[in-house]
Amino acid sequence: MTQIAEPARSERAHRAAKRYIYAWGDGAAEGSGGMKDLLGGKGAGLAEMTRAGLPTPPGFTITTAACNDYFAAGERLPDGLWDDILEALHEVERSTGKGFGDPSNPLLVSVRSGAKFSMPGMMDTVLNLGLNEATLEGLIRLTGNERFGWDAYRRFIQMFGRIVMDVKAERFDEPLEARKHAHGKDARDTDLTVDDLKALVAEFKAVVKADTGRDFPTDPLEQLDLAIKAVFASWFGKRANDYRNSQKIPHDLGTAVNVVTMVFGNMGDDSGTGVAFTRNPNTGENELYGEYLTNAQGEDVVAGIRTPSPISQLASDMPEVFDEFNRIGRQLEQHYRNVQDLEFTIERGRLYMLQTRDAKRTAAAAVKIATDMVDEGVITPDEAVGRIEPAQVDQLLRATFDPAALKTAKRVVKGLNASPGAAVGRAVFDADTAVEWVGRGEKVILVRIETSPDDFHGMAVAEGIITARGGATSHAAVVARQIGKPCVAGSAALDVSYGSKSASCSITGIDFAEGDWLSLDGTTGDLFLGQLPTVQARFEDQPELQKILGWADGIRRMGVWTNADKPEEAAQARSYGAQGIGLCRTEHMFREGDRLEIVRGAILVANAATRAKAKAAAGESLTDDENQAVATFDSAMAKLEALQQGDFEGIFKAMDGLPVVVRLIDPPLHEFLPNLEEQLVKVTRAESAGGASEEDKELLATIRSLHEQNPMLGLRGCRLGLMIPDFVKIQTRAILNAEIAVKKAGGNPIAKIMIPLVGHVNELAFTRRLLEAEATAVREAAGGVEVDYKFGTMIEVPRGALTADEIATEADFFSFGTNDLTQMTFGYSRDDAEGGFLLKYVEDHILPVNPFQTLDDAVAGLMKTAVDKGRSTKPGLELGICGEHGGDPDSIWKCEAIGLDYVSCSPFRVPVARLAAAQAAMAGAERDK
Ligand code: ADP
Ligand code: MG
Ligand code: MG
Numbered sequence: 001m002t003q004i005a006e007p008a009r010s011e012r013a014h015r016a017a018k019r020y021i022y023a024w025g026d027g028a029a030e031g032s033g034g035m036k037d038l039l040g041g042k043g044a045g046l047a048e049m050t051r052a053g054l055p056t057p058p059g060f061t062i063t064t065a066a067c068n069d070y071f072a073a074g075e076r077l078p079d080g081l082w083d084d085i086l087e088a089l090h091e092v093e094r095s096t097g098k099g100f101g102d103p104s105n106p107l108l109v110s111v112r113s114g115a116k117f118s119m120p121g122m123m124d125t126v127l128n129l130g131l132n133e134a135t136l137e138g139l140i141r142l143t144g145n146e147r148f149g150w151d152a153y154r155r156f157i158q159m160f161g162r163i164v165m166d167v168k169a170e171r172f173d174e175p176l177e178a179r180k181h182a183h184g185k186d187a188r189d190t191d192l193t194v195d196d197l198k199a200l201v202a203e204f205k206a207v208v209k210a211d212t213g214r215d216f217p218t219d220p221l222e223q224l225d226l227a228i229k230a231v232f233a234s235w236f237g238k239r240a241n242d243y244r245n246s247q248k249i250p251h252d253l254g255t256a257v258n259v260v261t262m263v264f265g266n267m268g269d270d271s272g273t274g275v276a277f278t279r280n281p282n283t284g285e286n287e288l289y290g291e292y293l294t295n296a297q298g299e300d301v302v303a304g305i306r307t308p309s310p311i312s313q314l315a316s317d318m319p320e321v322f323d324e325f326n327r328i329g330r331q332l333e334q335h336y337r338n339v340q341d342l343e344f345t346i347e348r349g350r351l352y353m354l355q356t357r358d359a360k361r362t363a364a365a366a367v368k369i370a371t372d373m374v375d376e377g378v379i380t381p382d383e384a385v386g387r388i389e390p391a392q393v394d395q396l397l398r399a400t401f402d403p404a405a406l407k408t409a410k411r412v413v414k415g416l417n418a419s420p421g422a423a424v425g426r427a428v429f430d431a432d433t434a435v436e437w438v439g440r441g442e443k444v445i446l447v448r449i450e451t452s453p454d455d456f457h458g459m460a461v462a463e464g465i466i467t468a469r470g471g472a473t474s475h476a477a478v479v480a481r482q483i484g485k486p487c488v489a490g491s492a493a494l495d496v497s498y499g500s501k502s503a504s505c506s507i508t509g510i511d512f513a514e515g516d517w518l519s520l521d522g523t524t525g526d527l528f529l530g531q532l533p534t535v536q537a538r539f540e541d542q543p544e545l546q547k548i549l550g551w552a553d554g555i556r557r558m559g560v561w562t563n564a565d566k567p568e569e570a571a572q573a574r575s576y577g578a579q580g581i582g583l584c585r586t587e588h589m590f591r592e593g594d595r596l597e598i599v600r601g602a603i604l605v606a607n608a609a610t611r612a613k614a615k616a617a618a619g620e621s622l623t624d625d626e627n628q629a630v631a632t633f634d635s636a637m638a639k640l641e642a643l644q645q646g647d648f649e650g651i652f653k654a655m656d657g658l659p660v661v662v663r664l665i666d667p668p669l670h671e672f673l674p675n676l677e678e679q680l681v682k683v684t685r686a687e688s689a690g691g692a693s694e695e696d697k698e699l700l701a702t703i704r705s706l707h708e709q710n711p712m713l714g715l716r717g718c719r720l721g722l723m724i725p726d727f728v729k730i731q732t733r734a735i736l737n738a739e740i741a742v743k744k745a746g747g748n749p750i751a752k753i754m755i756p757l758v759g760h761v762n763e764l765a766f767t768r769r770l771l772e773a774e775a776t777a778v779r780e781a782a783g784g785v786e787v788d789y790k791f792g793t794m795i796e797v798p799r800g801a802l803t804a805d806e807i808a809t810e811a812d813f814f815s816f817g818t819n820d821l822t823q824m825t826f827g828y829s830r831d832d833a834e835g836g837f838l839l840k841y842v843e844d845h846i847l848p849v850n851p852f853q854t855l856d857d858a859v860a861g862l863m864k865t866a867v868d869k870g871r872s873t874k875p876g877l878e879l880g881i882c883g884e885h886g887g888d889p890d891s892i893w894k895c896e897a898i899g900l901d902y903v904s905c906s907p908f909r910v911p912v913a914r915l916a917a918a919q920a921a922m923a924g925a926e927r928d929k
Helices: 005-008 032-051 065-073 083-095 133-143 146-162 169-181 194-210 220-234 239-246 299-303 310-315 319-336 364-376 383-386 388-394 403-408 431-439 451-463 475-485 543-555 567-576 595-617 624-654 674-686 696-706 718-723 724-743 761-781 799-802 802-811 818-826 837-843 856-872 889-898 905-928
Strands: 021-023 059-062 109-115 125-131 253-259 272-277 290-293 339-345 351-360 409-412 416-419 420-427 444-448 464-467 487-489 494-497 503-507 511-513 517-521 524-527 557-565 583-585 659-663 748-753 790-795 813-816 878-881 902-905
Touching: 021 032, 021 416, 032 059, 032 065, 032 109, 032 253, 059 083, 065 220, 065 253, 083 220, 083 253, 125 146, 125 220, 133 146, 146 169, 146 220, 146 696, 169 624, 194 272, 220 403, 220 902, 239 451, 239 487, 272 310, 272 718, 290 299, 299 674, 310 319, 310 761, 319 339, 351 718, 364 388, 364 543, 383 431, 383 856, 383 905, 388 543, 388 905, 403 595, 416 475, 431 444, 431 451, 431 724, 444 451, 444 511, 464 517, 475 487, 475 718, 503 802, 517 902, 524 696, 543 905, 557 567, 557 818, 557 878, 567 624, 567 905, 583 902, 595 624, 624 659, 659 790, 718 724, 724 748, 724 761, 748 813, 761 790, 790 799, 790 802, 799 818, 799 856, 802 813, 802 856, 813 856, 818 856, 856 878, 856 889, 902 905
Parallel strands: 420 444, 444 464, 464 487, 557 583, 557 902, 583 659, 659 748, 748 790, 790 813, 813 878, 878 902
Antiparallel strands: 021 059, 059 253, 109 125, 109 253, 272 290, 272 339, 339 351, 409 524, 416 487, 420 517, 494 503, 503 511, 517 524
């Protein structure tokens, strides 16, 4: 027998050079809350609960440093660590009065992983370790419960076999299912008899032998050694790797290993195990929320193998235990000043706490909990702001199903509303298919009997998830909430067949197969057939979110503006808290309704008319054709000017009293014309059928003449305005006359005119001259109304950034156009790269992130140069960003660091940006301390 004999210990060769082991409650883990780096979340929680006098089973933690040193030494335990483990184990033996490997009173342990950040179910845990034929006998004798003993043993072989010896889970599931089925179709684990369990143990051992070529290890110390190494190894397992990638958790943290005295929830009806949250993690309601199973071991609840009872049931089953648990929950919540997610086991009426950690929660719950806790005086408003993730704000503004459509929708099944939100996609039945389909642009709903960590990659790409089994704390539910995907769990009436890739509901009789469209409502728990229309979530109806953002507004330094081209968009953004328009793209208005025709009419003669006007200005006389071109052009441009003035009036009204940055025409003209190939085909077809129209031929000629090899580097932005000055002129007049009209109507418009794509100060100076001449004319005609505007430029060409000191002499403000700036700094064509090699680049870690999503550091460095140079010329220069990055939280942090005055983003991202800007400001203040 391998019980550790006393002499062996006193003769210990040596101790490890570092302290790798912390026993809970031994005092060394003082302030263990701050030792998560070393002890991992689970170990720190157990140590802290022990110190607080709460009931935990004795045990110890092997640190993350041991894990890292283990890998650094080529997967060898650091010198002396094993001896230290034996010593710690002996302490546990002493405090429990049991012996590891001792048949007369066997100590069994769990070996549990536990990293700094909780990674639910991503790494491995082995329960009931220390069992063999001899200790099993002892366990049975002591408990007088043969069934319990054999059940524990078969579980151990199953878990150890799978996790430590790499035997496939199905290899154990098959014999287990077969034994269960012998008791009827709906038989449960608890229907298995002692004889079944004995037979299973023999079958499991045979499976291990067949698949690994070796006998199942009987020496408890060998079991321990192998299990510890397996937990270390699970840190680099595929699931854990994928998870860390998706959650941006560094790969070099390592996992701690916790060795914990086993307590048994499967010792009869006065025993049980469960998971509970101190507040409802879906709604944030201040009520104990959770589930438990009687006569079961921990894994059973999480794995969704049996459907558990709500925690409230415990109040009637075991009132004292419930009260104690409730009290402990409150105590832990007070202690951590946060909602806790608890794991517990009841062994013959005695409660043991096995885990505590900050609870994952839905966005709605996060916001409610944060505001409630401020009201309760538990946390400050600043802390509340710090606790909401920008992505959660985003989720709260996500769509729900259109109630009108819901009335006639065909419901397949109703399950548990495990994670809120509306999702529409096509049915797929396994994670790999989900990834494959999404890869080719499909949207999918992942349909599973239950999920396990092996399904994570599919869950991450699915729009939503539905499972037939498992409760509100099942793997599917917990993971879905965390990654913000709608999820319906425990749809018991849904018969899912992986074989035929189809499912049917035993109640409604409705079925569906792979590829069918589904609409899933994680808020209500409904699954519908087809594609239901969705409606946006209403910001107005979310007072708690508004409260948080109100606090955020008091913290942030940067303004939050919006990119909006239409009055409705502007109004929406304003209701979200936008403090101005940072980018109004005038050319978007060119495409509305019948305007495109007018624009095309102008473009067709633009060059000819511009040349003719130059000629006339030089005093030369014009031909009839030239006069005609000028007349056609001027009439089209006059129409455009009138239409644009109307647009600007609408926007100024919507943003009354707030600044509006209007950017003059930016894209190359060919963007307003039909595609060259299409027009060529059209003309060629018409010619062979008898002749194309003059109009079509002329259009083709114009398209050809405007064709460029690299249009994004071609005639666009300020270059276009300098070549065809009328664009600048009519737009200037339209903006200023709109300002006059709105002022006359009693409004307060604040106009800013912005010139795109400036690389050389002269481009700006020349454009400014053009523009000011127009402004003077408008002023003279204004009849006493004051005409006011600020003049500025986009910084989006690297040369512009590098010469920002010169450019600032001509500008009142800069706005960083980081889409173009990124494109030109990297030399990537955004339109081509994003759908092409960039994906692969990010996947292969050639680039850490997609630089069009999150501001690249070199681009940010270029911005910083421009900021410093610009301000050196003009200290009061106003600086903002209007590229896509303005709504990306990580990029917003960089903007804060660079010292911009505001960020501008699409209306929907305004609330997110308000929060992110506040968090960035807090982090900045923290750094400066
Ligand atoms: P995870 O991180 O995946 O939750 P855990 O290490 O917390 O893994 O353990 C898995 C399950 O086993 C949990 O339900 C837990 O409560 C249970 N468990 C772990 N250790 C023990 C123990 N010593 N006694 C009883 N149950 C345990
Ligand atoms: Mg756990
Ligand atoms: Mg641009």
